[in-house]
Amino acid sequence: MIARLCANLPNGRRVLLGxxxxxxxxxxxxxxxxxxxxxxxxxxxxxxxxxxxAMLGARALSINLSDIAAMGGNPTFCVVNLAIRPGLGTRxxxxxxxxxxxxxxxxxxxxxxxxxxxxxxxAITIALMGEVENGPLRRDSARPGDKIxxxxxxxxxxxxxxxxxxxxxxRGRQRDHLVKRFLEPTPQLAIGRKxxxxxxxxxxxxxxxxxxxxxxHLLQRSGVGGRVFSEALPLSEAYRQVYxxxxxxxxxxxxxxxxxxxxxxxxxxxxxxxxxxxxVRCIGEITREKEALxxxxxxxxxxxxxxxxxxxxxx
Amino acid sequence: MIARLCANLPNGRRVLLGxxxxxxxxxxxxxxxxxxxxxxxxxxxxxxxxxxxAMLGARALSINLSDIAAMGGNPTFCVVNLAIRPGLGTRxxxxxxxxxxxxxxxxxxxxxxxxxxxxxxxAITIALMGEVENGPLRRDSARPGDKIxxxxxxxxxxxxxxxxxxxxxxRGRQRDHLVKRFLEPTPQLAIGRKxxxxxxxxxxxxxxxxxxxxxxHLLQRSGVGGRVFSEALPLSEAYRQVYxxxxxxxxxxxxxxxxxxxxxxxxxxxxxxxxxxxxVRCIGEITREKEALxxxxxxxxxxxxxxxxxxxxxx
Numbered sequence: 285m286i287a288r289l290c291a292n293l294p295n296g297r298r299v300l301l302g303x304x305x306x307x308x309x310x311x312x313x314x315x316x317x318x319x320x321x322x323x324x325x326x327x328x329x330x331x332x333x334x335x336x337x338a339m340l341g342a343r344a345l346s347i348n349l350s351d352i353a354a355m356g357g358n359p360t361f362c363v364v365n366l367a368i369r370p371g372l373g374t375r376x377x378x379x380x381x382x383x384x385x386x387x388x389x390x391x392x393x394x395x396x397x398x399x400x401x402x403x404x405x406x407a408i409t410i411a412l413m414g415e416v417e418n419g420p421l422r423r424d425s426a427r428p429g430d431k432i433x434x435x436x437x438x439x440x441x442x443x444x445x446x447x448x449x450x451x452x453x454x455r456g457r458q459r460d461h462l463v464k465r466f467l468e469p470t471p472q473l474a475i476g477r478k479x480x481x482x483x484x485x486x487x488x489x490x491x492x493x494x495x496x497x498x499x500x501h502l503l504q505r506s507g508v509g510g511r512v513f514s515e516a517l518p519l520s521e522a523y524r525q526v527y528x529x530x531x532x533x534x535x536x537x538x539x540x541x542x543x544x545x546x547x548x549x550x551x552x553x554x555x556x557x558x559x560x561x562x563x564v565r566c567i568g569e570i571t572r573e574k575e576a577l578x579x580x581x582x583x584x585x586x587x588x589x590x591x592x593x594x595x596x597x598x599x
Numbered sequence: 600m601i602a603r604l605c606a607n608l609p610n611g612r613r614v615l616l617g618x619x620x621x622x623x624x625x626x627x628x629x630x631x632x633x634x635x636x637x638x639x640x641x642x643x644x645x646x647x648x649x650x651x652x653a654m655l656g657a658r659a660l661s662i663n664l665s666d667i668a669a670m671g672g673n674p675t676f677c678v679v680n681l682a683i684r685p686g687l688g689t690r691x692x693x694x695x696x697x698x699x700x701x702x703x704x705x706x707x708x709x710x711x712x713x714x715x716x717x718x719x720x721x722a723i724t725i726a727l728m729g730e731v732e733n734g735p736l737r738r739d740s741a742r743p744g745d746k747i748x749x750x751x752x753x754x755x756x757x758x759x760x761x762x763x764x765x766x767x768x769x770r771g772r773q774r775d776h777l778v779k780r781f782l783e784p785t786p787q788l789a790i791g792r793k794x795x796x797x798x799x800x801x802x803x804x805x806x807x808x809x810x811x812x813x814x815x816h817l818l819q820r821s822g823v824g825g826r827v828f829s830e831a832l833p834l835s836e837a838y839r840q841v842y843x844x845x846x847x848x849x850x851x852x853x854x855x856x857x858x859x860x861x862x863x864x865x866x867x868x869x870x871x872x873x874x875x876x877x878x879v880r881c882i883g884e885i886t887r888e889k890e891a892l893x894x895x896x897x898x899x900x901x902x903x904x905x906x907x908x909x910x911x912x913x914x
Contacts, residue, residue, distance in 0.1 A: 305820070306667075306669035307635040308633065308635070310632040312628060314627055316625060317626075319622060319678055321713065321724075323680045323714060325716055328718060350621075351621040355624070363635065365636045397636065398636065399636050404720055409724045420622075420624055423620050
């Protein structure tokens with residue numbers, strides 16, 4: 285099955301030997317290499333009734349692509365491990381692969397190989413490689429005084445998930461927008477590469493576990509603290525209509541797959557937007573004090589409780 | 600947890616950025632790169648009561664190392680995805696990682712990163728990279744007239760598995776030997792690298808699904824057939840004592856993680872053993888006819904039924 289994915293993809297010429305041998309063989313490169321691994325497990329990360337198999341395949345790759353984006357890299361090759369359970373037929377996997385292949389093509393990724401194993405729950409695990417031309421964007425380089433920015437809007441995917449789980453009611457265009465933000469995340473590859481060209485190189489992380497948790501990872505790695513202004517959190521129109529001004533899910537919902545980055549005050553917001561060709565939002569600043577504070581509209585600063593850093597997540 | 604694995608391993612100096620960021624960053628290399636992915640799932644590939652957590656961690660890496668061995672490569676870096684289920688504590692995972700780290704150190708592999716996810720069954724999925732200096736050994740280069748060789752003895756691991764499953768009775772040293780061959784396979788990295796230096800480069804595959812199935816993969820990829828002499832199959836003393844002269848498990852049992860390779864008749868068995876520094880066994884020959892035949896002691900040649908090629912296994 286995986287062999288079909290390997291046809292004529294942008295990096296295909298660098299795949300010297302694709303699926304069907306003991307390993308894939310990739311031509312040497314003069315650039316530093318990135319590698320990441322991530323997994324989606326049925327019942328933990330998704331339910332089949334939430335979307336199509338194609339969406340599932342696409343999403344499994346997208347969440348890995350987001351890690352490459354957060355380093356400012358170009359994704360190149362992946363290998364796919366599929367744990368399959370009884371009850372799912374060839375058509376299901378054909379569709380899943382088609383979704384994965386389409387996302388791979390758009391991102392310039394070649395599927396170089398894979399493995400299929402039996403299991404009692406469906407799981408898609410992808411190891412994705414990439415290359416660094418500039419940067420890389422790291423988590424450990426935030427400096428006191430830097431401004432904290434995010435791409436896109438926050439909390440939409442978490443709200444979409446709750447709509448799929450029937451914990452929150454929504455309909456029409458709002459529902460479609462929010463659910464799509466969960467099912468079909470957009471890895472910010474282009475913006476990651478543009479960020480990697482800035483000097484000094486911004487610190488960055490992708491927002492997968494939720495803004496507060498991922499900011500925590502970055503602050504911890506950089507040995508600094510931060511203040512985030514709740515009023516500044518970018519909420520979508522659909523989010524506000526369905527969930528009001530409650531920014532809980534924007535703070536800690538997860539699954540955004542937007543980028544959080546820190547840039548020097550030497551560059552203005554307007555310059556930054558021009559350089560990136562995208563509207564990014566300044567949501568706070570890096571401080572010397574090793575704590576993360578949320579500053580309310582009235583200026584009250586307080587730690588956010590119940591959103592501790594996820595000790596399980598290691599890359 | 601994974602961060603602890605990354606200390607001072609032989610390839611560590613090439614890990615520019617290890618666990619703790621969105622991706623691992625590896626220094627560029629001038630050599631062609633190998634990549635493979637493999638997974639072990641509780642209840643499918645192992646039961647916890649069969650061995651220690653350290654054995655499990657070591658085995659998860661060893662089965663990937665065997666794929667690098669089968670290409671004649673040097674293993675370099677891996678990323679580990681651990682799907683953890685309720686009921687297993689920190690100590691279990693510490694031991695599992697210790698086993699994995701020890702095997703990594705011996706093989707010269709750096710654990711560059713990883714991911715941990717919740718699941719209902721324990722699964723360890725590893726993507727392993729390697730480099731090719733000579734060769735690589737491929738599955739598609741066997742030529743009619745080549746002799747077929749295997750390293751080590753066959754069927755021990757399959758018999759060990761059946762002992763663990765209490766399907767076969769054994770005791771004492773025989774039991775220990777056979778069970779160890781299943782729980783602690785030895786990837787043939789050194790022999791793979793030596794094979795890759797031979798001219799013409801031998802075709803090769805590792806024996807993971809069983810001799811007959813893996814020979815089938817190699818014959819299919821090379822567009823040739825083969826004859827295997829049942830009398831020539833290398834059976835260990837322990838195998839014979841527990842299972843007699845029945846070569847079923849040696850033919851199709853799986854989990855051997857030995858190498859099967861094909862070499863030109865221009866090199867004699869004695870020369871080959873000298874070049875490889877290891878006793879390898881010639882078990883048959885490659886033919887033009889696209890079929891695999893087992894030749895009995897009386898010279899009767901017949902296809903082996905019930906050991907079809909595993910359509911699920913793609914690399």
